[in-house]
Amino acid sequence: MSGPSGSSARRLPLGTRAAIFLRLLAIQGSWNYESLLGNGVGFCIEPALRLLPGGVHGPAFKSALARESRYFNAHPYLAAIAVGALARAELDGEAPERIERFRTALCGPLGSVGDRLVWAGWLPLCSLASLAIFGLGASTVTVVAFFLVAYNAGHFALRVWGLETGWRHGLRVAASLGNPVLRRGPQEIGRLAAVATGVAIPLALGRVIGPGRSLMGIVLVAVTLGSIAIVRLQRRIEGWRLSLFVLALFVLISVIH
Amino acid sequence: MLQLLPVAILGAVLGLDVVSFPQAMISRPVVAATLGGTLIGESSSGLLVGAILELIALETLPFGASRYPEWGSAAVVGGVIFGSHAAHPAGAMTLAVLSALATTWVGGWTMVQLRKLNARWAGKRRDALEAGARGSVVSLQLIGMTADLARGFVLTAIAYALLAPLAAFCIGRWSIDARLSRSMVVGVAASVAGGAAWKLFHSTNGARWLFLGGLAVGLFMLFAQ
Numbered sequence: 001m002s003g004p005s006g007s008s009a010r011r012l013p014l015g016t017r018a019a020i021f022l023r024l025l026a027i028q029g030s031w032n033y034e035s036l037l038g039n040g041v042g043f044c045i046e047p048a049l050r051l052l053p054g055g056v057h058g059p060a061f062k063s064a065l066a067r068e069s070r071y072f073n074a075h076p077y078l079a080a081i082a083v084g085a086l087a088r089a090e091l092d093g094e095a096p097e098r099i100e101r102f103r104t105a106l107c108g109p110l111g112s113v114g115d116r117l118v119w120a121g122w123l124p125l126c127s128l129a130s131l132a133i134f135g136l137g138a139s140t141v142t143v144v145a146f147f148l149v150a151y152n153a154g155h156f157a158l159r160v161w162g163l164e165t166g167w168r169h170g171l172r173v174a175a176s177l178g179n180p181v182l183r184r185g186p187q188e189i190g191r192l193a194a195v196a197t198g199v200a201i202p203l204a205l206g207r208v209i210g211p212g213r214s215l216m217g218i219v220l221v222a223v224t225l226g227s228i229a230i231v232r233l234q235r236r237i238e239g240w241r242l243s244l245f246v247l248a249l250f251v252l253i254s255v256i257h
Numbered sequence: 258m259l260q261l262l263p264v265a266i267l268g269a270v271l272g273l274d275v276v277s278f279p280q281a282m283i284s285r286p287v288v289a290a291t292l293g294g295t296l297i298g299e300s301s302s303g304l305l306v307g308a309i310l311e312l313i314a315l316e317t318l319p320f321g322a323s324r325y326p327e328w329g330s331a332a333v334v335g336g337v338i339f340g341s342h343a344a345h346p347a348g349a350m351t352l353a354v355l356s357a358l359a360t361t362w363v364g365g366w367t368m369v370q371l372r373k374l375n376a377r378w379a380g381k382r383r384d385a386l387e388a389g390a391r392g393s394v395v396s397l398q399l400i401g402m403t404a405d406l407a408r409g410f411v412l413t414a415i416a417y418a419l420l421a422p423l424a425a426f427c428i429g430r431w432s433i434d435a436r437l438s439r440s441m442v443v444g445v446a447a448s449v450a451g452g453a454a455w456k457l458f459h460s461t462n463g464a465r466w467l468f469l470g471g472l473a474v475g476l477f478m479l480f481a482q
Contacts, residue, residue: 025278025279025280025281026277026278026279026398026402028276028277028278028280029277029278029398029399029401029402029405030375030378030379030397030398030400030401030402031276031277031372031375031401032372032373032375032376032379032401033322033372033373033376034376034379034380035376035379036322039379039386039394039397039398040398042386042394043394043395043397043398046391046394046395056391061389061391062388062389062390063389064389065389065390065391065394066386066387066388066389067389069386069389069394073321075321076280077280111321115320115321119318119319119320120318120320120457123282123318124315124318124453124454124457126282127285127287127311127314127315128315128454130287130311131287131308131311131312132475134287134304134308135475135478135479136478136482137482140291140295140300140301140303140304143287143291143304143308144287144288144291144304147282147285147287147288148281148282148283148288151281151282152281152282155280155281155282187461187462190457190458190461190464191458191461191462191463191464191467193454193457193458194454194458194461194463194464194465194467194468194471195467195468195470195471195474196471197450197451197454197458197468197471198467198468198469198470198471198472198473198474198475199471199472199474199475199478200450200475201312201447201450201451201472201475202472202475202476202478202479203475203478203479204308204312204443204447205443205444205447205479206479206482207305207308208305208308208309208350208439208443209436209439209440209443210436210439215436215437215440216479218440219440219443219444219447222444222448223444223447223448223451224451225448226444226445226447226448226449226451226452227447227448227449227450227451227452227455228452229448229452230448230449230451230452230453231452231455231456234452234456238316238317239313239316239448239449239452239453240313240314240316240317240326240358240361240449241362242449243313243358243445243446243448243449244355244358244359244362246445247351247354247355247358247441247442247445248355250351250433250438250441250442251348251351251352251355251427253433254348254351254427254430254431254432254433254438255427255430255431255432257432257433
């Protein structure tokens with residue numbers, strides 16, 4: 001087997017790369033509370049492991065697949081970095097203990113960075129921007145297409161970049177987590193999302209309530225007070241559950257009245 | 258009830274997107290409810306409900322192992338129920354949103370059960386997985402996704418079958434003014450969104466001022482329309 005330093009020019013066949021990428025979209029297919037993403041990582045890396053000496057029936061394939069299917073935790077999009085890096089490490093013939101240590105070390109950063117960048121940043125930003133466009137009176141197709149195109153431009157770019165970066169750097173991929181998009185992205189996206197929140201909420205309210213906005217001032221005041229109440233109550237009850245109870249009560253009053 | 262099968266299939270596909278495949282956020286309410294409405298020829302009704310649910314969904318982002326509501330199937334139920342009352346009678350929007358919220362609650366519970374089932378199936382294959390058996394790794398993944406698809410199908414079918422007639426019954430007895438009802442439901446949703454945005458962005462440098470600036474722009478645009 002070639003050592004890591006002698007394999008910098010190694011290329012992953014296009015078909016294998018495409019198979020890994022498609023499988024990355026299903027990396028959470030068997031997500032569970034014991035191995036979390038573990039089986040998904042093994043599932044994604046499997047096409048690359050077929051290139052090991054002896055193919056799918058060889059001992060190298062079996063021991064690598066067993067190793068890669070154990071417990072793993074990461075953000076599903078950024079798991080692409082791990083999949084690329086681990087595939088490279090396995091094909092480069094890195095020592096199993098080194099690969100195990102690398103897997104363990106990668107879990108935390110890939111989870112927290114991904115959560116902040118995607119779930120707490122990019123997704124709410126795209127959602128709020130599409131709500132602002134909705135509030136401006138855009139058509140159904142425009143609103144839905146805007147959301148899907150904007151969100152998935154970031155989503156697919158992140159997965160493609162992750163796989164390429166992981167494969168290129170192998171076990172030295174940790175330095176790539178210092179990429180400006182990953183490091184400063186959440187903060188910058190947070191700023192944009194704060195603006196989008198301010199723009200989107202009144203516009204969305206306006207479109208749903210419709211023409212003749214005599215109620216609008218009252219609703220805006222009620223929303224401000226409601227938001228404060230929800231922030232204050234956040235440790236006791238989630239806002240969506242509270243809204244379920246409030247609306248259920250409203251329905252009861254209206255139907256029984 | 259003729260719509261039950263297509264509605265359940267759409268709910269299954271969008272339920273699958275939430276976690277298992279491909280997480281492209283076609284399961285977000287603004288998309289899923291619109292698709293639900295489109296299924297019965299009422300895409301703009303679906304979008305209206307979708308926008309309200311999207312405001313609420315801002316609070317429930319799919320962080321790792323946390324338990325969160327399942328919006329894909331639920332938003333389809335909400336979109337179809339609202340779209341079924343094309344004249345938008347008083348109470349229709351409230352009941353569609355309430356139906357979606359109830360479904361999303363149960364949907365979150367079904368996802369937890371599926372994760373437990375996945376763990377059980379993985380446990381049964383532990384020896385094979387430890388031996389690096391390719392078939393076990395692949396089949397575990399495919400079984401998990403198939404089960405998730407089935408989960409979304411059954412959830413959507415049951416929720417729609419139970420909640421659509423209940424919503425129609427309540428709409429027939431609705432006594433509060435239509436605009437007041439709409440204001441109530443969107444006001445509640447916007448309150449959740451405001452609280453959610455605060456929780457997400459309050460620690461970001463300058464977020465308060467940026468929010469206030471955005472709010473000024475939003476209000477100006479609203480009253481200029």
